Amino acid sequence: xxxxxxxxxxxLAFTGFSFAILHLSAILSKESMTISTTLRxxxxxxxxxxxxxxxxxxxxxxxxAELHRPSAQPDRIILxxxxxxxxxxxxTWRTSTSVEKAVAQIAEAExxxxxxxxxxTVAATTEEFQSSLGVAKYHSVRFESLKPATKYVYxxxxxxxxSEWSHFQTASDKPAPLExxxxxxxxxxxxxxxxxxxxxxxxxxxxxxFIVHAGDLINNAERDDQWGEWFRAAGWINQSVxxxxxxxxxxxxxxxxxxxxxxxxxxxxFTLPENGVKGAEExxxxxxxxxxxMVSLNSNVMQKxxxxxxxxxxxxxxxxxxxxxFHHPIFSTAKGRDNKDxxxxxxxxxxxxxxxxxxxxxxxxxxxxxxxxxxxxxxxGTVYVVSVSGPKMYNVTKxxxxxxxxxxxxxxxxxxxxxxxxTYEARTxxxxxxxxxxxxxxxxxxxxxxxxxxxxxxxxxLRPPQPxxxxxx
Ligand SMILES: [Fe+2]
Ligand SMILES: [Fe+2]
Numbered sequence: 001x002x003x004x005x006x007x008x009x010x011x012l013a014f015t016g017f018s019f020a021i022l023h024l025s026a027i028l029s030k031e032s033m034t035i036s037t038t039l040r041x042x043x044x045x046x047x048x049x050x051x052x053x054x055x056x057x058x059x060x061x062x063x064x065a066e067l068h069r070p071s072a073q074p075d076r077i078i079l080x081x082x083x084x085x086x087x088x089x090x091x092t093w094r095t096s097t098s099v100e101k102a103v104a105q106i107a108e109a110e111x112x113x114x115x116x117x118x119x120x121t122v123a124a125t126t127e128e129f130q131s132s133l134g135v136a137k138y139h140s141v142r143f144e145s146l147k148p149a150t151k152y153v154y155x156x157x158x159x160x161x162x163s164e165w166s167h168f169q170t171a172s173d174k175p176a177p178l179e180x181x182x183x184x185x186x187x188x189x190x191x192x193x194x195x196x197x198x199x200x201x202x203x204x205x206x207x208x209x210f211i212v213h214a215g216d217l218i219n220n221a222e223r224d225d226q227w228g229e230w231f232r233a234a235g236w237i238n239q240s241v242x243x244x245x246x247x248x249x250x251x252x253x254x255x256x257x258x259x260x261x262x263x264x265x266x267x268x269x270f271t272l273p274e275n276g277v278k279g280a281e282e283x284x285x286x287x288x289x290x291x292x293x294m295v296s297l298n299s300n301v302m303q304k305x306x307x308x309x310x311x312x313x314x315x316x317x318x319x320x321x322x323x324x325x326f327h328h329p330i331f332s333t334a335k336g337r338d339n340k341d342x343x344x345x346x347x348x349x350x351x352x353x354x355x356x357x358x359x360x361x362x363x364x365x366x367x368x369x370x371x372x373x374x375x376x377x378x379x380x381g382t383v384y385v386v387s388v389s390g391p392k393m394y395n396v397t398k399x400x401x402x403x404x405x406x407x408x409x410x411x412x413x414x415x416x417x418x419x420x421x422x423t424y425e426a427r428t429x430x431x432x433x434x435x436x437x438x439x440x441x442x443x444x445x446x447x448x449x450x451x452x453x454x455x456x457x458x459x460x461x462l463r464p465p466q467p468x469x470x471x472x473x
Contacts, residue, residue, distance in 0.1 A: 068228035070136040079242040085171035086148040090271035102139035109151040131224035138268035148173040175291025182413040184361035184387030185216035193391040195233035201412035214361040215248025215327025221263035246296040248327035293319040297326040314353035329360040333367035364394040366406035
Protein backbone atom coordinates (compact mmCIF):
# COMPACT_ATOMS: atom_id res chain seq x y z
CA UNK A 1 0.00 0.00 0.00
CA UNK A 2 1.15 3.46 -0.82
CA UNK A 3 2.88 5.18 2.08
CA UNK A 4 1.20 8.38 0.92
CA UNK A 5 -2.24 6.84 1.50
CA UNK A 6 -4.49 9.69 2.56
CA UNK A 7 -6.18 9.60 5.93
CA UNK A 8 -9.61 8.84 4.46
CA UNK A 9 -8.35 5.71 2.73
CA UNK A 10 -6.49 4.59 5.84
CA UNK A 11 -9.63 5.17 7.87
CA LEU A 12 -11.76 3.12 5.47
CA ALA A 13 -9.24 0.29 5.38
CA PHE A 14 -9.01 0.32 9.17
CA THR A 15 -12.82 0.36 9.50
CA GLY A 16 -13.22 -2.57 7.11
CA PHE A 17 -10.47 -4.51 8.83
CA SER A 18 -11.98 -3.82 12.27
CA PHE A 19 -15.36 -4.92 11.01
CA ALA A 20 -13.87 -8.22 9.88
CA ILE A 21 -12.10 -8.76 13.22
CA LEU A 22 -15.27 -7.96 15.17
CA HIS A 23 -17.21 -10.29 12.94
CA LEU A 24 -14.66 -13.04 13.57
CA SER A 25 -14.70 -12.41 17.36
CA ALA A 26 -18.46 -12.61 17.45
CA ILE A 27 -18.40 -15.91 15.64
CA LEU A 28 -15.69 -17.28 17.94
CA SER A 29 -17.55 -16.14 21.04
CA LYS A 30 -20.47 -18.32 20.00
CA GLU A 31 -17.98 -21.22 19.81
CA SER A 32 -19.32 -22.18 16.42
CA MET A 33 -16.29 -21.72 14.24
CA THR A 34 -16.65 -23.79 11.12
CA ILE A 35 -15.00 -23.74 7.71
CA SER A 36 -17.76 -21.50 6.40
CA THR A 37 -17.31 -18.93 9.15
CA THR A 38 -13.58 -18.97 8.52
CA LEU A 39 -14.29 -18.21 4.89
CA ARG A 40 -16.66 -15.41 5.85
CA UNK A 41 -14.03 -13.91 8.14
CA UNK A 42 -11.32 -14.23 5.48
CA UNK A 43 -13.70 -12.68 2.97
CA UNK A 44 -14.26 -9.74 5.29
CA UNK A 45 -10.53 -9.15 5.69
CA UNK A 46 -9.96 -9.46 1.94
CA UNK A 47 -12.79 -7.02 1.31
CA UNK A 48 -11.27 -4.60 3.80
CA UNK A 49 -7.85 -4.81 2.20
CA UNK A 50 -9.25 -4.41 -1.31
CA UNK A 51 -11.36 -1.47 -0.20
CA UNK A 52 -8.29 0.17 1.29
CA UNK A 53 -6.16 -0.46 -1.80
CA UNK A 54 -8.90 0.79 -4.15
CA UNK A 55 -9.29 4.00 -2.19
CA UNK A 56 -5.57 4.51 -1.78
CA UNK A 57 -4.98 4.03 -5.54
CA UNK A 58 -7.74 6.44 -6.50
CA UNK A 59 -6.56 9.05 -4.07
CA UNK A 60 -2.92 8.46 -4.95
CA UNK A 61 -3.34 9.90 -8.49
CA UNK A 62 -0.98 12.85 -8.68
CA UNK A 63 -2.89 16.11 -8.55
CA UNK A 64 -2.77 17.96 -11.92
CA ALA A 65 -1.27 21.05 -10.30
CA GLU A 66 1.61 18.91 -9.04
CA LEU A 67 2.01 16.79 -12.18
CA HIS A 68 2.19 19.84 -14.45
CA ARG A 69 3.94 22.21 -12.06
CA PRO A 70 6.67 24.25 -13.76
CA SER A 71 10.18 24.32 -12.33
CA ALA A 72 13.42 26.12 -13.13
CA GLN A 73 14.15 23.26 -15.54
CA PRO A 74 12.74 24.20 -18.97
CA ASP A 75 9.79 22.16 -20.23
CA ARG A 76 7.15 22.39 -23.00
CA ILE A 77 9.97 23.27 -25.40
CA ILE A 78 8.71 23.69 -28.94
CA LEU A 79 10.17 24.81 -32.27
CA UNK A 80 8.06 26.96 -34.57
CA UNK A 81 8.75 29.57 -37.22
CA UNK A 82 7.92 33.23 -36.94
CA UNK A 83 9.64 34.16 -40.22
CA UNK A 84 11.62 32.60 -43.09
CA UNK A 85 12.46 28.92 -42.35
CA UNK A 86 15.62 29.23 -44.48
CA UNK A 87 17.30 31.68 -42.10
CA UNK A 88 15.37 31.73 -38.83
CA UNK A 89 14.03 29.47 -36.12
CA UNK A 90 11.87 30.24 -33.10
CA UNK A 91 11.82 28.28 -29.85
CA THR A 92 9.42 28.67 -26.93
CA TRP A 93 9.51 27.06 -23.49
CA ARG A 94 8.12 27.26 -19.97
CA THR A 95 9.61 27.58 -16.50
CA SER A 96 8.55 28.51 -13.01
CA THR A 97 8.46 32.18 -12.09
CA SER A 98 11.68 31.72 -10.10
CA VAL A 99 13.65 32.06 -13.36
CA GLU A 100 14.88 35.63 -13.62
CA LYS A 101 16.80 35.52 -16.87
CA ALA A 102 16.06 33.11 -19.70
CA VAL A 103 18.40 32.50 -22.64
CA ALA A 104 18.92 30.21 -25.60
CA GLN A 105 22.29 29.13 -26.97
CA ILE A 106 22.98 28.11 -30.54
CA ALA A 107 25.89 26.83 -32.64
CA GLU A 108 26.30 25.05 -35.93
CA ALA A 109 26.17 21.35 -35.21
CA GLU A 110 29.43 19.42 -35.41
CA UNK A 111 30.35 15.75 -35.42
CA UNK A 112 31.53 15.90 -31.82
CA UNK A 113 31.28 18.06 -28.70
CA UNK A 114 33.55 20.91 -29.82
CA UNK A 115 30.67 23.17 -30.84
CA UNK A 116 29.94 24.07 -27.23
CA UNK A 117 32.38 26.97 -26.67
CA UNK A 118 31.38 28.41 -30.07
CA UNK A 119 27.72 28.75 -29.06
CA UNK A 120 26.26 32.22 -28.96
CA THR A 121 23.72 33.26 -26.34
CA VAL A 122 20.45 34.98 -27.21
CA ALA A 123 18.28 36.63 -24.54
CA ALA A 124 14.67 35.47 -24.41
CA THR A 125 11.48 37.48 -24.35
CA THR A 126 9.56 36.48 -21.25
CA GLU A 127 5.93 36.78 -20.21
CA GLU A 128 4.24 35.64 -17.03
CA PHE A 129 1.14 33.52 -17.49
CA GLN A 130 -1.61 32.54 -15.05
CA SER A 131 -3.02 29.19 -16.17
CA SER A 132 -5.81 27.10 -14.67
CA LEU A 133 -3.19 25.43 -12.46
CA GLY A 134 -0.93 28.29 -11.43
CA VAL A 135 1.56 30.89 -12.58
CA ALA A 136 4.39 30.13 -15.00
CA LYS A 137 6.76 32.00 -17.28
CA TYR A 138 6.86 31.47 -21.03
CA HIS A 139 10.06 32.38 -22.84
CA SER A 140 10.72 32.70 -26.55
CA VAL A 141 13.77 33.27 -28.70
CA ARG A 142 13.94 33.95 -32.40
CA PHE A 143 17.22 32.81 -33.89
CA GLU A 144 17.87 35.04 -36.92
CA SER A 145 20.50 35.32 -39.67
CA LEU A 146 21.03 31.57 -39.87
CA LYS A 147 22.53 29.80 -42.88
CA PRO A 148 20.09 27.93 -45.15
CA ALA A 149 20.10 24.11 -45.23
CA THR A 150 22.31 23.92 -42.16
CA LYS A 151 22.06 21.76 -39.06
CA TYR A 152 22.21 23.69 -35.80
CA VAL A 153 22.37 22.65 -32.19
CA TYR A 154 20.64 24.66 -29.46
CA UNK A 155 19.54 24.58 -25.86
CA UNK A 156 17.42 26.78 -23.59
CA UNK A 157 17.73 27.63 -19.91
CA UNK A 158 18.49 30.22 -17.29
CA UNK A 159 22.29 29.97 -17.09
CA UNK A 160 22.17 27.19 -14.47
CA UNK A 161 19.40 24.87 -15.57
CA UNK A 162 19.45 23.97 -19.26
CA SER A 163 17.62 21.65 -21.60
CA GLU A 164 19.68 19.09 -23.48
CA TRP A 165 21.29 20.23 -26.76
CA SER A 166 18.89 19.48 -29.61
CA HIS A 167 19.16 19.68 -33.38
CA PHE A 168 17.15 21.54 -35.96
CA GLN A 169 17.88 22.15 -39.60
CA THR A 170 17.15 25.33 -41.51
CA ALA A 171 15.30 25.00 -44.79
CA SER A 172 16.97 25.38 -48.13
CA ASP A 173 16.37 28.80 -49.68
CA LYS A 174 15.52 27.09 -52.98
CA PRO A 175 12.94 24.50 -53.96
CA ALA A 176 14.13 21.16 -52.60
CA PRO A 177 12.60 17.80 -51.63
CA LEU A 178 10.41 18.26 -48.57
CA GLU A 179 8.69 15.85 -46.22
CA UNK A 180 6.17 16.79 -43.54
CA UNK A 181 3.61 15.25 -41.18
CA UNK A 182 -0.06 16.23 -40.91
CA UNK A 183 -2.20 15.34 -37.90
CA UNK A 184 -5.96 15.83 -37.44
CA UNK A 185 -7.57 16.45 -34.03
CA UNK A 186 -5.52 15.08 -31.11
CA UNK A 187 -7.89 16.59 -28.54
CA UNK A 188 -8.72 13.80 -26.04
CA UNK A 189 -6.77 11.45 -23.75
CA UNK A 190 -3.66 13.08 -25.12
CA UNK A 191 -1.03 11.39 -22.99
CA UNK A 192 -2.82 8.07 -22.78
CA UNK A 193 -4.02 7.59 -26.37
CA UNK A 194 -2.53 10.19 -28.73
CA UNK A 195 1.13 9.83 -27.82
CA UNK A 196 1.51 6.57 -29.78
CA UNK A 197 0.26 8.27 -32.95
CA UNK A 198 2.59 11.27 -32.96
CA UNK A 199 5.49 8.98 -31.99
CA UNK A 200 4.62 6.55 -34.82
CA UNK A 201 4.53 9.45 -37.28
CA UNK A 202 7.99 10.55 -36.20
CA UNK A 203 9.32 6.98 -36.34
CA UNK A 204 8.09 6.75 -39.94
CA UNK A 205 9.27 10.20 -41.00
CA UNK A 206 12.18 11.21 -38.75
CA UNK A 207 13.43 13.66 -41.39
CA UNK A 208 10.09 15.46 -41.59
CA UNK A 209 10.69 19.20 -41.69
CA PHE A 210 7.54 20.12 -39.75
CA ILE A 211 4.29 18.82 -38.28
CA VAL A 212 0.93 20.38 -39.24
CA HIS A 213 -1.68 20.25 -36.46
CA ALA A 214 -5.09 20.91 -38.03
CA GLY A 215 -6.80 22.22 -34.88
CA ASP A 216 -8.40 20.84 -31.69
CA LEU A 217 -5.03 20.06 -30.20
CA ILE A 218 -6.75 19.91 -26.80
CA ASN A 219 -10.35 19.53 -25.60
CA ASN A 220 -10.83 22.36 -23.13
CA ALA A 221 -9.25 25.60 -24.20
CA GLU A 222 -8.10 26.86 -20.82
CA ARG A 223 -7.10 23.55 -19.17
CA ASP A 224 -3.39 23.69 -18.44
CA ASP A 225 -3.26 19.96 -17.64
CA GLN A 226 -4.41 19.17 -21.19
CA TRP A 227 -1.73 21.39 -22.70
CA GLY A 228 0.71 19.65 -20.35
CA GLU A 229 -0.40 16.29 -21.73
CA TRP A 230 -0.12 17.52 -25.32
CA PHE A 231 3.51 18.48 -24.76
CA ARG A 232 4.31 15.29 -22.84
CA ALA A 233 2.83 13.10 -25.56
CA ALA A 234 5.08 14.68 -28.20
CA GLY A 235 8.08 14.77 -25.86
CA TRP A 236 11.34 15.83 -27.47
CA ILE A 237 9.90 15.52 -30.98
CA ASN A 238 8.73 19.13 -30.54
CA GLN A 239 12.31 20.16 -29.75
CA SER A 240 13.61 18.95 -33.13
CA VAL A 241 10.70 19.15 -35.57
CA UNK A 242 8.95 22.54 -35.89
CA UNK A 243 5.17 22.67 -35.55
CA UNK A 244 2.66 24.49 -37.75
CA UNK A 245 -0.52 24.61 -35.65
CA UNK A 246 -3.89 26.07 -36.62
CA UNK A 247 -6.61 26.57 -34.01
CA UNK A 248 -9.85 24.55 -33.87
CA UNK A 249 -13.09 25.33 -32.09
CA UNK A 250 -11.68 23.66 -28.97
CA UNK A 251 -8.87 26.22 -28.84
CA UNK A 252 -11.65 28.73 -28.32
CA UNK A 253 -13.34 28.93 -24.97
CA UNK A 254 -14.46 31.27 -22.28
CA UNK A 255 -11.44 32.58 -20.38
CA UNK A 256 -11.84 34.05 -16.89
CA UNK A 257 -13.33 37.30 -18.27
CA UNK A 258 -16.19 35.26 -19.78
CA UNK A 259 -15.62 36.34 -23.40
CA UNK A 260 -15.16 33.54 -25.94
CA UNK A 261 -11.78 33.92 -27.55
CA UNK A 262 -8.57 32.19 -28.55
CA UNK A 263 -7.32 30.28 -25.51
CA UNK A 264 -4.79 32.25 -23.54
CA UNK A 265 -2.09 29.55 -23.89
CA UNK A 266 -1.81 29.83 -27.66
CA UNK A 267 0.17 33.00 -28.11
CA UNK A 268 2.58 32.65 -25.16
CA UNK A 269 3.44 29.04 -26.05
CA PHE A 270 3.64 29.22 -29.88
CA THR A 271 5.87 31.79 -31.60
CA LEU A 272 4.30 32.07 -35.06
CA PRO A 273 4.21 34.53 -37.97
CA GLU A 274 2.10 37.68 -37.60
CA ASN A 275 1.65 38.17 -41.34
CA GLY A 276 -2.07 37.31 -41.53
CA VAL A 277 -5.20 39.34 -41.03
CA LYS A 278 -4.94 41.87 -38.23
CA GLY A 279 -6.79 40.46 -35.23
CA ALA A 280 -5.91 36.86 -36.15
CA GLU A 281 -2.17 37.06 -35.48
CA GLU A 282 -0.35 33.75 -35.01
CA UNK A 283 -3.44 31.82 -36.14
CA UNK A 284 -3.77 33.08 -39.74
CA UNK A 285 -0.33 33.14 -41.37
CA UNK A 286 1.81 31.83 -44.17
CA UNK A 287 5.33 30.45 -44.58
CA UNK A 288 7.30 29.60 -47.71
CA UNK A 289 9.51 26.54 -47.42
CA UNK A 290 11.53 24.92 -50.20
CA UNK A 291 9.10 25.79 -52.99
CA UNK A 292 5.91 25.21 -50.97
CA UNK A 293 3.62 27.94 -49.62
CA MET A 294 2.12 26.72 -46.34
CA VAL A 295 -0.95 28.67 -45.22
CA SER A 296 -2.83 28.51 -41.93
CA LEU A 297 -6.36 29.93 -41.95
CA ASN A 298 -8.27 30.39 -38.71
CA SER A 299 -11.69 28.97 -39.54
CA ASN A 300 -13.16 30.24 -36.25
CA VAL A 301 -13.06 33.95 -37.00
CA MET A 302 -12.91 36.65 -39.70
CA GLN A 303 -13.58 34.26 -42.59
CA LYS A 304 -14.32 36.95 -45.20
CA UNK A 305 -11.26 39.00 -44.27
CA UNK A 306 -9.08 35.91 -44.58
CA UNK A 307 -10.56 35.11 -48.00
CA UNK A 308 -9.46 38.56 -49.22
CA UNK A 309 -6.07 38.14 -47.59
CA UNK A 310 -5.61 34.70 -49.18
CA UNK A 311 -6.62 35.97 -52.60
CA UNK A 312 -3.91 38.63 -52.41
CA UNK A 313 -1.36 36.24 -50.94
CA UNK A 314 -1.82 33.69 -53.71
CA UNK A 315 -1.93 36.27 -56.50
CA UNK A 316 1.75 36.73 -55.89
CA UNK A 317 3.01 33.23 -55.26
CA UNK A 318 6.37 32.20 -56.66
CA UNK A 319 6.08 28.72 -55.11
CA UNK A 320 5.16 25.72 -57.22
CA UNK A 321 3.00 24.12 -54.53
CA UNK A 322 0.38 25.54 -52.14
CA UNK A 323 -0.92 23.68 -49.09
CA UNK A 324 -3.61 25.20 -46.86
CA UNK A 325 -4.59 24.02 -43.40
CA PHE A 326 -7.53 25.01 -41.20
CA HIS A 327 -9.86 23.22 -38.83
CA HIS A 328 -13.49 23.13 -40.07
CA PRO A 329 -13.68 21.12 -43.33
CA ILE A 330 -15.52 22.64 -46.28
CA PHE A 331 -16.41 19.07 -47.31
CA SER A 332 -17.54 17.22 -44.19
CA THR A 333 -17.50 13.49 -43.62
CA ALA A 334 -20.90 13.30 -41.94
CA LYS A 335 -24.39 14.64 -42.48
CA GLY A 336 -25.26 17.50 -40.20
CA ARG A 337 -21.65 18.76 -40.06
CA ASP A 338 -21.61 20.68 -43.33
CA ASN A 339 -19.92 24.09 -43.30
CA LYS A 340 -21.73 25.58 -46.30
CA ASP A 341 -21.09 29.24 -45.44
CA UNK A 342 -17.36 28.65 -45.09
CA UNK A 343 -17.28 26.68 -48.36
CA UNK A 344 -18.98 29.54 -50.20
CA UNK A 345 -16.48 32.05 -48.86
CA UNK A 346 -13.22 30.11 -49.26
CA UNK A 347 -13.64 27.58 -52.08
CA UNK A 348 -13.74 30.20 -54.88
CA UNK A 349 -10.31 31.41 -53.71
CA UNK A 350 -8.92 27.86 -53.59
CA UNK A 351 -10.30 27.25 -57.10
CA UNK A 352 -9.05 30.53 -58.51
CA UNK A 353 -5.49 29.91 -57.34
CA UNK A 354 -5.51 26.12 -57.75
CA UNK A 355 -4.57 25.31 -54.19
CA UNK A 356 -3.12 21.81 -54.32
CA UNK A 357 -4.04 20.36 -50.96
CA UNK A 358 -6.34 21.35 -48.05
CA UNK A 359 -5.72 19.67 -44.68
CA UNK A 360 -8.46 19.83 -42.04
CA UNK A 361 -9.91 18.08 -38.96
CA UNK A 362 -13.00 18.56 -36.78
CA UNK A 363 -15.09 15.59 -37.98
CA UNK A 364 -13.24 12.89 -35.97
CA UNK A 365 -13.16 10.52 -38.91
CA UNK A 366 -11.30 10.27 -42.22
CA UNK A 367 -12.31 11.44 -45.68
CA UNK A 368 -10.22 12.30 -48.73
CA UNK A 369 -11.46 13.74 -51.99
CA UNK A 370 -10.47 13.23 -55.56
CA UNK A 371 -9.51 16.29 -57.56
CA UNK A 372 -12.94 17.59 -58.45
CA UNK A 373 -15.10 16.89 -55.45
CA UNK A 374 -18.19 14.93 -56.29
CA UNK A 375 -16.77 13.79 -59.61
CA UNK A 376 -14.15 11.16 -60.28
CA UNK A 377 -11.99 13.04 -62.71
CA UNK A 378 -8.27 12.48 -62.94
CA UNK A 379 -7.53 16.16 -63.48
CA UNK A 380 -8.76 19.20 -61.65
CA GLY A 381 -8.38 21.36 -58.62
CA THR A 382 -7.84 20.74 -54.95
CA VAL A 383 -7.58 17.57 -52.86
CA TYR A 384 -9.45 17.96 -49.55
CA VAL A 385 -8.63 15.85 -46.50
CA VAL A 386 -10.34 15.44 -43.12
CA SER A 387 -8.39 13.39 -40.59
CA VAL A 388 -8.17 12.54 -36.90
CA SER A 389 -5.18 11.47 -34.81
CA GLY A 390 -6.74 11.26 -31.33
CA PRO A 391 -9.16 8.64 -29.96
CA LYS A 392 -12.49 10.51 -30.18
CA MET A 393 -14.50 9.08 -33.09
CA TYR A 394 -17.63 10.08 -35.03
CA ASN A 395 -19.47 8.25 -37.78
CA VAL A 396 -19.10 8.86 -41.52
CA THR A 397 -21.94 9.37 -43.97
CA LYS A 398 -21.24 7.86 -47.38
CA UNK A 399 -20.81 10.69 -49.90
CA UNK A 400 -19.59 10.93 -53.46
CA UNK A 401 -16.83 13.41 -52.67
CA UNK A 402 -14.79 10.86 -50.71
CA UNK A 403 -12.38 8.58 -52.54
CA UNK A 404 -11.40 6.99 -49.23
CA UNK A 405 -12.98 7.16 -45.81
CA UNK A 406 -12.62 5.64 -42.33
CA UNK A 407 -14.30 5.40 -38.95
CA UNK A 408 -12.72 4.46 -35.61
CA UNK A 409 -9.22 4.86 -37.02
CA UNK A 410 -6.43 7.05 -35.60
CA UNK A 411 -4.27 8.27 -38.46
CA UNK A 412 -1.15 10.24 -39.29
CA UNK A 413 -0.20 11.50 -42.72
CA UNK A 414 3.20 11.79 -44.35
CA UNK A 415 3.44 14.11 -47.34
CA UNK A 416 6.49 14.34 -49.59
CA UNK A 417 7.04 16.92 -52.29
CA UNK A 418 9.82 16.50 -54.81
CA UNK A 419 9.82 18.63 -57.94
CA UNK A 420 6.57 18.08 -59.82
CA UNK A 421 5.35 15.19 -57.63
CA UNK A 422 3.50 15.27 -54.31
CA THR A 423 3.23 11.91 -52.57
CA TYR A 424 0.60 11.49 -49.86
CA GLU A 425 0.27 8.61 -47.41
CA ALA A 426 -2.20 8.15 -44.55
CA ARG A 427 -1.14 5.54 -42.03
CA THR A 428 -3.05 4.04 -39.11
CA UNK A 429 -1.90 4.22 -35.50
CA UNK A 430 -0.04 0.93 -35.95
CA UNK A 431 1.70 2.14 -39.10
CA UNK A 432 -0.38 0.37 -41.78
CA UNK A 433 -0.80 2.20 -45.07
CA UNK A 434 -4.48 3.20 -45.29
CA UNK A 435 -4.67 5.71 -48.11
CA UNK A 436 -2.27 7.09 -50.71
CA UNK A 437 -2.14 9.11 -53.90
CA UNK A 438 0.31 11.13 -55.96
CA UNK A 439 -0.35 14.57 -57.36
CA UNK A 440 1.48 15.41 -60.54
CA UNK A 441 2.09 19.07 -61.36
CA UNK A 442 1.68 19.91 -65.01
CA UNK A 443 3.21 22.84 -66.81
CA UNK A 444 2.10 26.29 -65.50
CA UNK A 445 -1.59 27.01 -66.05
CA UNK A 446 -2.53 23.32 -66.39
CA UNK A 447 -4.44 21.39 -63.78
CA UNK A 448 -2.90 18.72 -61.57
CA UNK A 449 -3.23 15.03 -62.31
CA UNK A 450 -3.87 12.48 -59.59
CA UNK A 451 -2.61 8.91 -59.37
CA UNK A 452 -4.71 6.92 -56.90
CA UNK A 453 -2.71 4.48 -54.77
CA UNK A 454 -5.37 3.33 -52.30
CA UNK A 455 -4.13 -0.03 -50.92
CA UNK A 456 -6.51 -2.46 -52.59
CA UNK A 457 -5.97 -5.21 -50.03
CA UNK A 458 -7.14 -2.99 -47.19
CA UNK A 459 -10.91 -2.62 -46.92
CA UNK A 460 -12.28 0.60 -45.48
CA UNK A 461 -12.55 0.67 -41.69
CA LEU A 462 -16.27 1.30 -41.28
CA ARG A 463 -18.70 0.45 -38.51
CA PRO A 464 -21.11 -2.40 -39.26
CA PRO A 465 -24.42 -1.11 -40.61
CA GLN A 466 -26.95 -0.54 -37.87
CA PRO A 467 -30.04 -2.79 -38.07
CA UNK A 468 -33.08 -0.91 -39.25
CA UNK A 469 -35.60 -0.17 -36.57
CA UNK A 470 -38.92 -1.57 -37.71
CA UNK A 471 -41.81 0.78 -37.22
CA UNK A 472 -44.88 -0.56 -35.52
CA UNK A 473 -47.66 -1.23 -37.96
FE1 LIG B 1 -13.41 20.75 -33.91
FE1 LIG C 1 -12.40 18.01 -32.62
